[in-house]
Amino acid sequence: MSTTTTIMEPCKISPWLELPPPKFSAEAYDHKLYSLGEKKVVSIKKEAPPPPWAQGQVMHLGCTRGWMASFNKDKRQTFLSNPITGRHIRLPALPVSTSPYHIILTSSPHAHDCRAIITYYLSGRIALCFPGHSTTNWLPVCNQLHYLDITYSTRQKRLFCLTSDSVECWDLESPSFLWKIPLYEDDSIRRSSYPMYLVMDEHSDRLFLVIRNDLPFVGRDGSYVKSICGLGEDYPRKSLSLDVYEIDAKKGTIRYMEGSLDGLAMFVGANHSFALPAADLNLNPDSIYFVEDFDLQNYCVAEDGEIMFSSHDIGIFNYVDSKLSSIYYPSHPSQVSRIAPTFWFTPME
Numbered sequence: 316m317s318t319t320t321t322i323m324e325p326c327k328i329s330p331w332l333e334l335p336p337p338k339f340s341a342e343a344y345d346h347k348l349y350s351l352g353e354k355k356v357v358s359i360k361k362e363a364p365p366p367p368w369a370q371g372q373v374m375h376l377g378c379t380r381g382w383m384a385s386f387n388k389d390k391r392q393t394f395l396s397n398p399i400t401g402r403h404i405r406l407p408a409l410p411v412s413t414s415p416y417h418i419i420l421t422s423s424p425h426a427h428d429c430r431a432i433i434t435y436y437l438s439g440r441i442a443l444c445f446p447g448h449s450t451t452n453w454l455p456v457c458n459q460l461h462y463l464d465i466t467y468s469t470r471q472k473r474l475f476c477l478t479s480d481s482v483e484c485w486d487l488e489s490p491s492f493l494w495k496i497p498l499y500e501d502d503s504i505r506r507s508s509y510p511m512y513l514v515m516d517e518h519s520d521r522l523f524l525v526i527r528n529d530l531p532f533v534g535r536d537g538s539y540v541k542s543i544c545g546l547g548e549d550y551p552r553k554s555l556s557l558d559v560y561e562i563d564a565k566k567g568t569i570r571y572m573e574g575s576l577d578g579l580a581m582f583v584g585a586n587h588s589f590a591l592p593a594a595d596l597n598l599n600p601d602s603i604y605f606v607e608d609f610d611l612q613n614y615c616v617a618e619d620g621e622i623m624f625s626s627h628d629i630g631i632f633n634y635v636d637s638k639l640s641s642i643y644y645p646s647h648p649s650q651v652s653r654i655a656p657t658f659w660f661t662p663m664e
Contacts, residue, residue, distance in 0.1 A: 328352070329596040330582060331660045332606070332629075332643060333378065333398065346398040348660055349643045351604070352597040359398055368392045369403050375656065376418055377586020381663025384418035384586060393433070395424055395446065399662060406431060407444050407452050413437055419587050420446075421467050421487075423663070430487060432474065434462050441465065441476065443487065456490050457483070466513040466588065470520045475562075477513050482524065482562055496567055498524075503571060504560060510608055512583045514559075516590035522562045523590065524569065525583050525603065529554040529628065552628045556637055557583075557603045576601045576634050582659045584608060589661070603632045604642065606657045629657060 329352030346359040364370065371389035378384070382395040382404075393406040393415055404424050409415065414436040422429045424446035432443045433453065439461035442453040457476055464477040473493070476483045484493040498504050507526070514523040530553045559572040559581070580593040584606035593600035607628045631640045 328662055329598055330591070330604075331357070331662070333383075333658045333660045334643070335657060348398070351642070361401060363401060365396065366403055366405075368405060369394050369396065374414070375658065376415060377584070377658045378660045379419045379587040380423065381661060382420060382424060383658070383660075384415075386415050388414070393418065395420075395431070398660065404446050406446060409435075410442075410453055411435055411438070417465055417586050419465060419467060421472075422469065432456075432465060432467065432487075434465060439463065456487065457485050458492070463511060464513045464588070466515045466522070468515055468520060468522070469517060475513050475515070475522060477511060477524070482513070482522075484564060494564060494567070496562060496564070496569060498569065503569060512588040514581050514583065514588045514590050516579060518592055521590075522564070523572075523581070524560045524562055525581060525588065526558045526560075527554055527583065527605065528556045528558065552607070554605060554628050554630065554632065554639070557605070557632045557634070559603070559634065572634070574635055576603075580604060585656060585658055587659075589659075599631060599633065601634045603634060604659070605630060605632065606659065 329350065331348035331350050334347040334349055334356070345361055348357050348359070349355070350357055368390055369385070369387060369392070371387050374386045374388060376384045376386065382397055384395055386393050391409060393409060395404040395406065396402070415433050416436040416439070417434040419432050420429060421432070424431065427447045429445065429447050430443045431446050432441065434441050440455065440459050441457045441462055442455045444451045444453050457474070460478055462476045462478060466475050467473070468475070472486070472488065474485045474487055476485065480499060481495050481497050483495045485491070486493055499506055504526070509529065510527040512525045512527070514525050516523070559576060561570045561572060563570065578593055578600045579590045580596070580598040580600065581590045581603045582588060583603060585608055591598065593602070605628070627644070629642055629644055631642055633640070
């Protein structure tokens with residue numbers, strides 16, 4: 316398939332799972348994506364190498380509105396790339412010495428008012444830039460707290476930020492702080508160290524909090540392995556279940572979703588989580604599709620390019636009957652092999 320392939324409107328096509336190459340490589344490689352709706356692999360041949368500033372030891376953070384957000388470790392360069400068109404957009408140099416953790420877009424990066432919003436690895440602080448401007452820099456926004464996740468509402472034009480104990484809402488036009496809802500005020504959510512995600516359903520403009528309950532290390536038989544020094548390379552994570560809460564900004568409440576997601580299919584994992592109406596896209600209703608989170612350990616590679624570590628935690632959780640099923644890759648730990656991180660990709664343009 317060439318890069319001139321026509322892409323359907325985002326509401327008419329289901330997400331794809333971007334499949335990594337067999338070995339990590341700093342060179343350009345053809346993209347392979349697994350269509351969830353059609354249940355088949357689509358190959359997209361790269362017709363030209365990326366620009367020099369996008370070549371080298373590149374970490375892919377995940378996709379956002381049809382673009383892959385990446386960071387070149389060799390050149391310390393953040394950039395966007397479109398797997399369909401092959402286009403690349405260079406983002407400003409980072410003002411700090413760390414790596415990015417999230418980069419999400421508020422709209423197409425070609426739009427003059429589009430904002431690219433970044434959170435920094437480890438510090439969790441937030442900044443933004445304008446990819447469509449000829450000159451732009453990363454501008455710090457929000458409270459300088461440690462933010463775990465972010466999502467954006469195109470209808471409300473609001474940024475939602477997750478901390479360890481609350482959800483905040485910000486107006487980026489001003490910018491100004493609008494509201495904060497504590498997570499643990501009424502004990503409806505248990506305090507835990509499990510991964511948490513903010514999920515926006517752009518169709519209904521509903522905001523959700525998803526908590527992923529997992530085991531940090533499992534053996535080849537699927538049993539839990541107690542964490543000791545040196546574990547990691549041969550002991551992947553394993554998701555057991557996921558819990559979903561709806562955040563009602565008007566009422567200032569958080570409500571547990573009991574046994575149903577109102578027909579939605581949710582997608583969580585690295586960089587940008589979202590929800591879609593399952594019935595319109597041939598997806599499993601009331602289900603959560605998950606891939607592993609971004610982690611610098613997932614980019615530890617040997618000299619021959621072999622992946623040295625990957626959590627390989629990929630699957631579908633049925634929210635009605637609590638059953639887990641696999642996506643493309645086998646899910647049982649006895650069949651797990653080391654692969655580079657995978658991501659959700661939603662063709663937009």
